Amino acid sequence: MLPEPHDWQLQYKDLKPRVAHLLQSGLWSDCSFLVGSEVVPGHKLMLSLASPVFEAMFYGTIAETNNQLIPVTDIQPKAFKALLEYIYTDKLNVSCVVNACGLYYGAKKYMLPHLMKKCLLYILSSLSPNNVCCVYEFTKVFEVHGLLKTCKQMIQVNASEVLKNSNFEEVELSTVLEVFSMERLRVSSELELFAAVDRRTRTLSEDGDQKIRNVLGKIRFLTLTPQQFVEGPAKSPLFTKDEVLSVLTNIVSSNSHLPLPDGFSACRVPRSLLAGSAxxxxxxxxxxxxxxxxxxxxxxxxxxxxxxxxxxxxxxxxxxxxxxxxxxxxxxxxxxxxxxxxxxxxxxxxxxxxxxxxxxxxxxxxxxxxxxxxxxxxxxxxxxxxMEYDEARSEATFRYTVQKFRSLEGPVLSPPCYVRNLPWKIRVMPRQALDSDLLKRKTLGFFLKCNEKNESSSWSCNAMAELRLISHKPDCEPFFMKMEVLFCSKKNGWGFPDFMKWDDVLDPERGYIKDDAITVEVHVTAQAPHGVSLDWFRRAAS
Known part of the structure; x- marks a missing residue:
């Protein structure tokens, strides 16, 4: 590192360029990150001002006590440097959609909701048929449902361009299967779908044969003319001679004595984007x-x-x-x-x-x-x-209505609610407990689950929660129980197996059940999590 020029502060009029100078020069750095093969210096105070994750890392109860390099294994150097640049200067420095996806990944990990929002805006404004499949896979992993819907619409309307783009050959086969399952695609014929599959087989590994067969099953070959099929798909090595004969006879006649190959579509209706008459x-x-x-x-x-x-x-x-x-x-x-x-x-x-x-x-x-x-x-x-995003919020209240409660036999889970960028779900189930006479009685089990699908074995999050059973009577307060616990990979669910006697829940005087449904509610307040891993999405960050 080169020595700093004398009185370097005088070169800058405002605070932001001075702070940017600290980042670029590494001056007064008191922490360093090992990102890939690169060492990236930082400043604990600046990082902690922006991120509760960095605050917990440097100043929390389990703060780093040594000055060793902090490994960052799940973010690419370019994305990590862009993340630090945003923390220090409020500038978004991305050059393409893939980089924005990687930066969003880092922003979610370190709980920077405003950066997450800016990344989504960049992705949305840059969305095109060339990158829509990559963004589609990104939105599925991070559950950005509104953007997922936009991607589906773009794929449907621009299907021909999407299928012909070279990037389509790199998407996951599961994504190809979802695209080919769409009822509406703007294509001239199913030949465009088959051509995309045929190109895809050139880069396919040996274990992809069965997946390709599943994809072929979504193509509506029966909408083709005999000439189109003979001059196109029939020449492909993806079909055996018997399969060619079987498909061709079914194209010619709907009463063919030869059955279609296993898994092939029998649909004769072309895909269309036209709505019905109004x-x-x-x-x-x-x-x-x-x-x-x-x-x-x-x-x-x-x-x-x-x-x-x-x-x-x-x-x-x-x-x-x-x-x-x-x-x-x-x-x-x-x-x-x-x-x-x-x-x-x-x-x-x-x-x-x-x-x-x-x-x-x-x-x-x-x-x-x-x-x-x-x-x-x-x-x-x-x-x-x-618009504001609040998945990184520290507390939230969310409800879940359990339908057909009287006939409930097993556990049910609510949709996720995000707090501290972690998914929280309500879990309700019937339980058996022993009363004071040692007799079994049926009870309502009420639990709160956190981050159940994360693959990291070292994550933890301390939280306080109030679990409530809502009464439908206007003058009745909800029945509630409180807990303060540590959620972690070994224990991601906490609650009360005998929250209330089953008969008490069904008692009409209490007002907890209405139309054979009950409503439960949770208010959770969580501290910044530790060791949360997002390793299951590396490709968008690379």
């Missing part, structure tokens, strides 16, 4: 079609305006009578009551706003540019706000 709606009473339109996505209603003049008039009447909110298609946020949400991407935002006009009242957006676009077209806009 003319039947025009003959309904107004109250009827209003009720129907309440269940139709607003985006589909708006983009179908030109079906006919009658339909267009009906749509405009409907839109003028409801409160509408607009937000990015990858967002999961819903907080304004009595508002129908319109999910759009940036490319169609202006078009939708122009059609909505004065009907739009609420907008939840992720960028100032989007808000400007909306404001220009929508004079009645009452509320606008910037």
């Amino acid at each position: 003319e039947g709606m025009l003959n309904m009473e107004e109250d009827c079609w209003r009720r129907v339109l309440n269940y139709v996505p607003l985006r589909d209603i708006i983009l179908s305006e030109r079906v006919s003049r009658g339909w267009q008039k009906m749509v405009l009447v409907y839109l003028s009578s409801i409160s509408i909110g607009i937000l990015p298609s990858w967002a999961l946020w819903r907080h304004v009551p009595d508002v129908r949400w319109l999910e759009v991407d940036s490319s169609s935002l202006e078009l939708c706003c122009r059609k909505l006009g004065a009907s739009l009242e609420v907008a939840c957006c992720a960028s100032e540019q989007d808000l400007k676009t909306i404001a220009e077209q929508c004079p009645n806009l009452k509320q606008d706000t910037e």
Whole structure:
């Protein structure tokens, strides 16, 4: 390391460039990370100011006490350096979607929700048919459901371009299987799907033969003409002569005496993106079609305006009578009551706003540019706000309704709620316990599970939780029990096996059960976790 010039501070007018200088030069560094084969210096105070994970690492009860190199094995050097650059300077330094995925991985690990948000915005703005499959796999792993939906839509609409792109040959076969299972794909024929599979077999390992057969089973060969099949798939080594004959005879005749090869699709309906006719709606009473339109996505209603003049008039009447909110298609946020949400991407935002006009009242957006676009077209806009992600929050309250409770025989799990970037789930089950007379009685078991699928064997998270059984009677308080425990890889579930007697839960006077369903609730407050591993997603970080 070169010696620092004298009075180097005088070179910079503001604080941020001075802090950036410390990062770039390593001056006054008091910790170092081994990332791959590179040593990256850092400053404990700066890192701890930004991340509760670094705070726990350097100043917590199990803080590092020596000055040895801190190994970082699950993040690539480029992504780790970009993470530190954001901590020190608030600048996002990524050059492609893959780098943004790797940086998101690091931001999630070190609990930097604002950086996670910026990475998602970059990924969304850079989404294209060239990288959509990579992003699709990324969203599945990190459960970014709104962005997952956007990826599916892009794959469907741009299927031909996606299938012909060289990057499609590198995606997981499980992803190929999901794409080929989609009911709607904009392709000229199933030959495009087969061509993509045929190219894929050239780079396939020996253990992929059965997976390729599963993929072939999703191709609708019976929608091809005999000539198309003979000049294309029939020449491929993926088929035996008997299979060629079997498929060909079934193409020619639906009453063929030869059965299709095992697992092959018998569907004769071509894939299509065309929606059904809306003319039947025009003959309904107004109250009827209003009720129907309440269940139709607003985006589909708006983009179908030109079906006919009658339909267009009906749509405009409907839109003028409801409160509408607009937000990015990858967002999961819903907080304004009595508002129908319109999910759009940036490319169609202006078009939708122009059609909505004065009907739009609420907008939840992720960028100032989007808000400007909306404001220009929508004079009645009452509320606008910037999207925030809170998976790194320290506490949360979430509920779960258990249906068909009286006939419940085994455990049921709620969807995950994220606190400290860890998935938390409610677990409810019937249990048998001994009463004071040593007789068995049925009880309600109520548990809280944390991070159950993480592969790390050394993670831990200390948490306080209040487990509640909600009464449907307005004047009754919920029944609750509290606990303060340490969740870890060896014990990722804590709770109460005899939370309440089963008969007491069913007692109508207590009001816990309604329509054969009960509602349970958990309020959890968690400290920063230790040793959490995200090793199961390395490819996007590389």
